[in-house]
Amino acid sequence: MIMRGRAHKYGANVDTDAIMPARYLNITDAGELAMYCMEDTDPEFRQRVKPGDIIVARRNYGCGSAREHAPMALKANGISCVMADSFARIFFRNAINQALPLVECEEAAAAAETGDDIEIDLGKGEIINHTKGQSYTFQRYPEFMMEILDAGGLVAQTRRAE
Numbered sequence: 737m738i739m740r741g742r743a744h745k746y747g748a749n750v751d752t753d754a755i756m757p758a759r760y761l762n763i764t765d766a767g768e769l770a771m772y773c774m775e776d777t778d779p780e781f782r783q784r785v786k787p788g789d790i791i792v793a794r795r796n797y798g799c800g801s802a803r804e805h806a807p808m809a810l811k812a813n814g815i816s817c818v819m820a821d822s823f824a825r826i827f828f829r830n831a832i833n834q835a836l837p838l839v840e841c842e843e844a845a846a847a848a849e850t851g852d853d854i855e856i857d858l859g860k861g862e863i864i865n866h867t868k869g870q871s872y873t874f875q876r877y878p879e880f881m882m883e884i885l886d887a888g889g890l891v892a893q894t895r896r897a898e
Contacts, residue, residue, distance in 0.1 A: 737885060739816035740855040741788035743848045750793050751800030752827065756809045769805055770812035787814035792848045794820060798827025807831035817856050821845050832881055835889035844872040
């Protein structure tokens, strides 16, 4: 699984309320959720993001409330991957369940800037910042997590197994 897109960089401790404001949690349709993604944190996000783009952040991305709405909205906006120093554990699991890959690589996240052309190869555990001509490695996912991502999420994988 290889993803390539422009970076949208944010800082540390971006919580799930910043990604998906709580006032929209009654919405369950991913397409509708996408309309409000990052609304309070980055009002121009929806106009800038293109399919395949990558969120880059620093430590503890996705902290705060445990809600699947946040990774669902990012994915519905076309975000192909989130790269950060570290992730809140429940956000990490919710993202995998929604088939949104997350990559932890402090060096790559620190070096990347908004607009950089980033390529992430989950199979090789490699990140290439084409804009800066730099490459990095990260710990690859275990096979069971790759199977969830390949299936399109945990629900899709469960249905496939039935």
